[in-house]
Amino acid sequence: MGIAERREREKRERINTIILAARDLFFEKGYRATMDEIAERAELSKGTLYLYFKSKDELYISVILEGFHLLESRLKKELKGAKEVEERVRAVYYAFIDHCLENKAYFRTTQYFLTEDARANTSPDLVETINRSTGELMQYGVGVIREGMEKGVFRKDVDPFILALTVWRMATGILDLAVLESDTARGKRPYQEVFDTAIDVVLRGVRAG
Amino acid sequence: MGIAERREREKRERINTIILAARDLFFEKGYRATMDEIAERAELSKGTLYLYFKSKDELYISVILEGFHLLESRLKKELKGAKEVEERVRAVYYAFIDHCLENKAYFRTTQYFLTEDARANTSPDLVETINRSTGELMQYGVGVIREGMEKGVFRKDVDPFILALTVWRMATGILDLAVLESDTARGKRPYQEVFDTAIDVVLRGVRAG
DNA sequence: AGTTAATATGACCGGGAGTCATTATATAAC
DNA sequence: GTTATATAATGACTCCCGGTCATATTAACT
Structure with a gap:
């Protein structure tokens, strides 16, 4: 059955x-890239795009999920080299x-799906897909926190999930600002000091003893 | 010169x-409320709207600033009753x-202006207006933190501004989620436990001694 | 070659932001 | 009171974009 497989x-x-054409254009122009532009970049007609994706938002979400996979690889890699809890x-x-x-474009795209507007236009199951993937990624944070509690490094009276959620949203909140001011602070992380202070304060707040 | 004043x-x-009509509709339908709808609600033609506001986004921003004033009154009121640092x-x-x-509608509207898309459509001076107002509001947070340091309740090795920024963005990050799930947890703050844990951890992290 | 199934196309539609020539209204001038 | 002028309001219109669908093209099968 070679033909069916080739077709597939x-x-x-x-x-x-x-997706490649869409990503290029979303990176370049943000959400305002149009389906006509994406079609042109992909050397296909607009109609064809809709043969493979139900809507612009579905294409968007595909790009988001690509970013999630990138992040997951990175998390795995970084965790391999780190032994001590903190x-x-x-x-x-x-x-x-x-x-x-x-x-940044991945980040912006992802953040966009926290807006009412985006969710209102997107089918519930697509939103659900994003939520599920987000939850899976957050488990990396929950995991290291739980390890810390089990080893007695962190206080045990805080729910690891809630703590992970808090730190995640804290980082995201600062990132919102950092990503907006992309041109500042060449050579080091923009908002470096803010990110550092934030995690220092939280770690001090959850240390046992 | 009574006529000129009456005109004014x-x-x-x-x-x-x-603005009233716009706010009503933005509350009702979010950003997707149309200028035609707003015109109808205001009993004016669409063209008239553009005589007073350069764009839909400018109208949006006017609603945001209204929300800022509300928040500021609230901050002043709440601070009057609170004496002790924490x-x-x-x-x-x-x-x-x-x-x-x-x-929630105010919040969503405000958050929307952290997206690339919104900023790209808005004139720099309007963006600047929002940024300035945001900065002013943040001074309430910076103020109470600085008081805490001066009274020796908080560690002095953290920049009060950075700490305020962190807590503000942490709250905003959690609010993003809480506002999305508006129907849950009737009777108490949604995400109550998350908000509580977040501030507890931070306060423990900055206490002196 | 002819028939059918699968893909691709782009003109077209509906709807929304923003414009502008025209109309209406208020003030000023006489 | 009438006419001229400035100011304000209107809504039909343009342009743009996401999404559709009747038609055309290509590939597969007999």
Whole structure:
């Protein structure tokens, strides 16, 4: 059944072509890139795009998920080199931050899906997909915090999930600002001091004893 | 010169009528409310709207600034009743959170202006206006933290501004989630436990000694 | 070659932001 | 009171964009 398989493969290739064109343009112009532009970049007609993606938002989400996979690889890599508890927490924290700073367009795209507007236009199951993936990624944070509690380094009277959520949203909140001012602070992380202070304060706040 | 003054007054009244209609509709439908709808609600033609506001986004920003004034009154009121340092920090923290939860549309509208998309469509001086107002509001947070340091309750090796920024963005980050899930947790703040844990950890992290 | 199935196309539609020539209204001049 | 002028309001219109669909093209099968 070589033909069916080739067809399947060609379909995947086409989808990939479209995602690549879309990513390029979303990186370049943000959400305002148009479907016509993406079609032109992919050397396909607009109608064809809609053969493979139900909507512009679905294309958007595909790009977001690509970013999630990148981040996950990075988290795994960074965690391998880190042994000590606080070092592991920082590894997850800065892996997330650096990923977002190095891939600002991914970050913006992802943040966009926290707006009412985006969610209102997107089918519930797509939103659910994003939520599930987000939850999986957050487990990396929950994991290192739980390790810290088990080893007695962190206080045990805080819910690890809530703490992870808090740190994640704290980082995201600062990133919102950092990503907006992309031109400042050449050579080092923009907002470096803010990110450092933030995690220092939190770590001091959860240390046992 | 009574006529010129009356004209001036009528102009302000018209602007107010438009903002009221816009706010109603933004509350109801979010950013997706249309200029035609707003015009109809204000009992004016669409063209008239553009006589008083350069763009939909400028109208949006006017609504945001209204929200800022509301928040500022609340901050002042809450701070009057709070004497002790940590109590004052919490007063500012929860005044901000409750304001945002009670005025979700204001919050969403404001958050929208952290997106690339919105900023790209808005004139630099309007963006600047928002930034300045935001900075002024943040001074309430910076103030109570600085008080805490001066009284020796908080460690002095953290920049009060950075700490305020961190807590503000932490709250905003959690609010992003809380506002999305507006239907849950009737009767108490949604995400109550998360907000509580977040400020507890931070306060423990900055206490002197 | 002819038939059918699968893909691709782009003109077209609906709807929304923003414009502008025209109309209406208020003030000033005589 | 009438006419001229400045000011304000209007809504039909343009342009743009996401999404659709009847038609055309290509590939597969007999």
